[in-house]
Amino acid sequence: MTSCKEFHRRSIEDRDGFWTEQAALVDWHKPFSKVLDYSRPPFAKWFVGGETNLCHNAVDRHLAARGDQKAIVYISTEVDREISYTYRELHAEVNRLAAIMLGMGVKRGDRVIIYMPMIPEAAFAMLACARIGAIHSVVFGGFAAASLAARIDDAKPSLMITSDAGMRAGKIVPYKHLVDESIRLAKHPPSKVLLVDRKLDPGMTRVEGRDADYATLRAQHMNAQVPVTWMESSEPSYILYTSGTTGHPKGVQRDVGGYTVALAASMKHIYCGAPGETMFTTSDIGWVVGHSYIIYGPLLAGMTSILYEGTPIRPDAGIWWKIVADHKVSVMFSAPTAIRVLKKQDPAFLKKYDLSALRHLFLAGEPLDEPTHSWITEALGRPVIDHYWQTETGWPILSSMPGIEATPVKFGSPSFPAYGYDLRLLRESDASDAADGEKGVVAIVPPLPPGCMTTVWGDDARFVKTYFSTFSSKQVYSTFDWGIRDKDGYYFILGRTDDVINVAGHRLGTREIEEAVSAHPNVAEVAVVGVADNLKGQLPIAFVVLKDVSRTATPELRAQAEKDVMATVDKQLGAIGRPGRVHFVTALPKTRSGKMLRRSIQALAEGRDPGDLTTIEDPTALEQIKSVLAAK
Ligand code: ATP
Ligand code: MG
Secondary structure, rough: OOOOHHHHHHHHHHHHHHHHHHHHHOOOOOOOOOEEEEEEEEEEEEEEOOEEOHHHHHHHHHHHHHOOOOEEEEOOOOOOOOEEEEHHHHHHHHHHHHHHHOOOOOOOOEEEEEEEOHHHHHHHHHHHHHHHOOOEEOOOOOOOOOHHHHHHHHHHHOOOEEEEEEEOOEEEEEEEHHHHHHHHOOHHHHEEEEEEOOOOOOOOOOOOOOOOEEEHHHHHHHOOOOOOOOOOOOEEOOOOOEOOOOOOOOEEEEHHHHHHHHHHHHHOOOOOOOOEEEEEEOOOOOOOHHHHHHHHHHHHHHOOOEEOOOOOOOOOOOOHHHHHHHHEEEEEEHHHHHHHHOOOOOOOOHHHHOOOOOOEEEEEOOOOOOOHHHHHHHHHHOEEOOOOOOOOOOOOOOOOOOOOOOOOOOOOOOOOEEOOEEEEOOOOOOEEOOOOOOOEEEEEOOOOOOOOOOEEOOOOHHHHHHOOOOOOOOOOOEEEHHHHOOOOEEEEEEEOOOOEEOOEEEEEEHHHHHHHHHHOOOOEEEEHHHHEOOOEEEEEEEEEEEEOHHHOOHHHHHHHHHHHHHHHHHHHOHHHHHOEEEEOOOOOOEEEEOEOHHHHHHHHOOOOOOOOOOOOOOOHHHHHHHHHHHHH
């Protein structure tokens, strides 16, 4: 058996040989003529000249051998439904929706924004786009109209697909009216909207001539057969917006061939998902984990994928384990936040169900603290694999690879570099290699492996500037995370070099929240920092300078002003971005060059030392932060 080390070494030293082997895991309509074109660094083109299709590999390819096997099982504890789709049924649904989209004028290369709850139609929509070569951009349903409008203006979609409403913890969350509002706000609105009416929102309205009804059109296309569009390997498959620390979201663009191969390989070597088995990923289709490991990954592997609409604790905290037992889930993927939520519940739920089919639980998205890691490992009696990756990479950067070799788990560590990544820990000062036990920036020597982002949508210069310009002496990809490696080669992620807040696994740029707060007419200036929170990982805290300070003269007025600011964020960004607290000050601490001392504010808010303050412009500003924090 090959060791992980050897497997990784070969992937770097014999890149062409290695990826040619992996490429054989998927179907090619036309074989590629070259494994990698790296003539324009840092832009990498994988499997040049090859033609393939994600939908073909995820659906059509399985029809002969497993047409009657379940492909997707939709389980909703919100509307109390369970519906299964075999590969054959999934194929039929995707063909119907592809035909509907073609009928609405969607062409190869057109963008389609999908703003939908966790329902099967969302999966059909993604796969139908892939089938006809349209570029989907799924936007997480928690984003408010203004955020959605910004993404519309960047992607310029010809079609949006949405639903009347989602449900979260028993409450109706309207989607359609947010779409209407975002289209009013957008400069480049789509001309058509396709609406899946779940009949959850009786107040929903339709726009004549623009909105089309999915059920009506579906009935007209019951026997549709839409041939797949064979795509050149590096044509775009989708765009997925990151939360964006600059406030202006970055459209992570991915290719077709590299992504298909990367996911198929990861299903084999990392997740160990065999055809016919079931995978349960508890994320949302609006996030990269949902793209890669609810939809494409498990289907590429011929597995059954669970599409779960609901929370981990309704109707009770045993619901996920019940799903694992009922559907004999062998691969599960979740996030540390969710596990911390479950840790607070009655442990009896974990003993109540037969979890014997489960081989591994994978966790990603934020640091997994040692106590949570050891608790869940013990409770499940199975390896719990912390792995580390980013929207940008589409699949794990650091992970153990149980499909190659069973290596010991170290609590708090996402193990070591996955094959394909020439990973380094670099000193911030001069980009030299950090020693074992020394903190460094986690960086990847390009070319990035297959599956990773190929550029920022519509902005090649931004791709280079954002990701490859951290060090002037070396063109390397920066993850913007700090890491450290122990003497056994295990890595530990120490935190971010930039300012992103991770609230219950949802990523928000501090800048994005600050912009939302600033939309309040009485706000002059604001600094948002993330502070550690036992339950949610991080919670945004806002420090606000008001234009009219008389509005916070009394405790009652202050409380009202705090509520008003929170309501503004809800409206601009969505409740996921709502600050846990809003503190009012008359000045914010800045350097003499005008840069906000965010790290110092954050340190104070977390009760730590604010660090080096020699460049501070006005020391009283920091005193104010201290006193408002002490007051509450
Ligand atoms: P944006 O790039 O828009 O600012 P984001 O970086 O929060 O947002 P993601 O790409 O979803 O969005 O998150 C990737 C980041 O999450 C990593 O860079 C890292 O900071 C964190 N992360 C992911 N997995 C782990 C893990 N296993 N351990 C520690 N941190 C992790
Ligand atoms: Mg990031």
